[in-house]
Amino acid sequence: MQNALKIAEAYIVKGHIDASSYWLYQGKFILYGAETTADKDKTPGWYFWWVNDDGALGDYIEIFVSMDGKAMRLPSM
16 A cells, blocks of 8 residues: 555656645545446455645546556546
8 A cells, every 4th residue: 555655656757647635535446447347357455535725616626546657647637
């Protein structure tokens, strides 16, 4: 989890995502994929969710880091 968090933080920096007013709310291990996808076809990895200080609904940063170390930003509202 700690390595995945470092990868997610590096992704934020490299992507020039302004996370200065955000704080890490949640980090958990998940299987990423559509609900209709069978579990065997989902990608295991770490999901990190940063929320904004102002508490605005839909103003999140969500990053998924797969077990092979690839990070991607998930769309928020």
